[in-house]
Amino acid sequence: MGRLDGKVAIVTGAGRGIGQGIARKFLQEGARVVIADKVTDRVEASARELSALGNVVPVPGDVTDENVCQSLVDTAVARFGRLDICVNNAGIVRPTSFLDHSRKDWDDSIAVMLTAVFLLSQRAARAMVKQGKGGVILSTASANGHVAERNCAAYNAAKAGVVLLTQSIAIELADQGIRAVAVSPGYVGPTELMIDGGGSPDFFKDMAAHVPMGRIGRIEEIANLFAFLASDEASFISGASYLIDGAQLSEQR
Numbered sequence: 220m221g222r223l224d225g226k227v228a229i230v231t232g233a234g235r236g237i238g239q240g241i242a243r244k245f246l247q248e249g250a251r252v253v254i255a256d257k258v259t260d261r262v263e264a265s266a267r268e269l270s271a272l273g274n275v276v277p278v279p280g281d282v283t284d285e286n287v288c289q290s291l292v293d294t295a296v297a298r299f300g301r302l303d304i305c306v307n308n309a310g311i312v313r314p315t316s317f318l319d320h321s322r323k324d325w326d327d328s329i330a331v332m333l334t335a336v337f338l339l340s341q342r343a344a345r346a347m348v349k350q351g352k353g354g355v356i357l358s359t360a361s362a363n364g365h366v367a368e369r370n371c372a373a374y375n376a377a378k379a380g381v382v383l384l385t386q387s388i389a390i391e392l393a394d395q396g397i398r399a400v401a402v403s404p405g406y407v408g409p410t411e412l413m414i415d416g417g418g419s420p421d422f423f424k425d426m427a428a429h430v431p432m433g434r435i436g437r438i439e440e441i442a443n444l445f446a447f448l449a450s451d452e453a454s455f456i457s458g459a460s461y462l463i464d465g466a467q468l469s470e471q472r
């Protein structure tokens with residue numbers, strides 16, 4: 220028996236990396252899953268790979284588009300009859316110094332990692348309210364949503380926004396039985412996001428040196444936390460933001 224048996228989930232940014240890991244874990248725990256990614260080939264390949272584990276439907280599209288967000292919710296309801304869990308996970312990183320941060324990098328970062336979280340969470344929550352059986356809205360924030368990292372102004376600001384947006388959803392929808400929780404990983408991977416962020420063997424060694432546990436996190440470790448938070452075992456957890464960072468932010472540097 221899986222801890223998500225009978226539940227239906229959406230996971231964004233699930234073409235690879237942490238999102239694919241979350242979708243994999245949800246399927247292993249018995250959920251049926253709609254996966255989204257802006258790269259069509261990537262989300263289709265991811266669905267083919269995951270289909271051995273259970274029912275998974277790929278939806279290509281950019282989550283900054285509210286029509287794409289609505290179609291994710293509609294697909295979950297049309298294919299699986301309901302929606303119980305929504306995971307906002309898609310993200311990008313454009314490392315640039317504050318003085319050189321372009322308007323485009325700022326706009327793109329806020330659009331994917333904050334506005335899209337609002338758009339999809341709202342549409343998912345409306346469907347959950349209509350169903351009348353509650354639900355869970357989970358979002359991938361970041362350690363950067365709690366303490367700023369250099370050269371990541373827009374990323375830091377978007378992730379901090381997710382932490383407070385999560386609280387806002389939690390307090391406004393508690394009476395509908397809808398929980399909202401953010402997960403704030405430290406360095407995880409290596410994933411392509413980190414490679415886009417300047418990843419080289421030295422970069423990854425450097426990242427690990429910032430973590431008291433002496434290593435970066437594994438995708439499975441993040442996915443395990445998502446599965447717990449999505450399950451009924453976490454029934455009194457809402458509004459929180461969980462650091463999962465090998466004690467990285469516990470140490471003053």
Ligand SMILES: NC(=O)c1ccc[n+]([C@@H]2O[C@H](COP(=O)([O-])OP(=O)(O)OC[C@H]3O[C@@H](n4cnc5c(N)ncnc54)[C@H](O)[C@@H]3O)[C@@H](O)[C@H]2O)c1
Binds near residue numbers: 331411
């Ligand atoms: N890897 C880390 O160290 C780390 C740490 C903390 C937080 N995070 C967060 O975890 C999440 C996943 O990161 P990852 O490391 O797996 O990255 P990744 O680059 O491997 O995967 C992100 C996926 O999101 C998709 N995506 C990006 N913009 C999109 C959009 N507009 N619409 C739909 N899909 C879109 C990409 O195509 C990609 O497949 C992000 O929100 C990231 O900020 C990552």
